[in-house]
Amino acid sequence: MPDKDNQNPSDEAQFTPEMNPPDRDIPAPEGEVVARKGLLRRFLDAPADNTVKTVVVALGLCLVASMVVSSAAVSLRPLQERNAALDKQVNILQVAGVYEDGIDVAEAFDAFEPHVLELASGEFTDQFEADSFDDRAAADDLTLSAPLEDDPASIGRQANYVTVYLLRNEDGTLDKVILPVYGYGLWSTLYGFMAIEEDGNTIYGLQFYEHAETPGLGAEVDNPRWKALWRDKKLRTDDGEGELAITVAKTPPAAGRDYYVDALSGATLTSRGVDNLVRFWMSERGFEPFLERVRAGEI
């Protein structure tokens, strides 16, 4: 029987469960202690400048940060969509001239009648739900849109259907129509609304709710003084029956100042984009079939 106190650690393998366990106070050779340590212990005990430790900590941090960011993005998406819808409603109220600070936007927006319009015929359609029709998704949908070969607004494809909004007087007669317009400026696609009076030819306002033009230059499309230039301008000559004459330019057109909005100084390219998109959407390929019906008092 070996003397317990003098037992060599390498003799440990000779012990069976029935025998006494080896004495743990006896230090094992250095290599064996390392082998017995858990992976986590070894990782934590590694010096701070250890390459593997640095890489693992960095990857761990990236993983946690990306999980936090992506879960925030997913959980905030419904809120973002609600805010975008609210912002669009505010813009419709503003372009129609009925927005006031502190107003209940949802309640004020109830006064507007949304309709899905078939552009080619100028007729409303019941094929889609007007409250939920997505104009932008329709423009990307191959079955609901067509490619444009002649594309002055640089939009690529044009949807066959868009949502328009009617504002009526208390007696039910038409006050204004609010039409969605969009097209490329210098850096970005500008999305907005144009409000037209009940005569189907007089502009009440133009307002963009989304673009990425340069602040102080192209973004001056949002300047209230420039927006005010659109009020009472006419789209077409001869009370709407003549040629499309409205233009954003540096000099008035031959038709006269009634059809002229001064281009933004220092932002000729954005101004040209606005000119192109307004003239495109107010043409026969845009809202003219519908505006013809407005002028005829059919709406």
Ligand SMILES: Cc1cc2nc3c(=O)[nH]c(=O)nc-3n(C[C@H](O)[C@H](O)[C@H](O)COP(=O)(O)O)c2cc1C
């Ligand atoms: C950084 C930078 C941003 C610009 N952003 C715009 C812009 O948003 N819209 C625009 O029309 N021109 C912008 N320009 C100016 C155009 O390059 C171009 O000079 C201008 O449209 C010419 O307008 P003007 O003839 O009225 O001077 C920008 C120029 C620079 C250097």
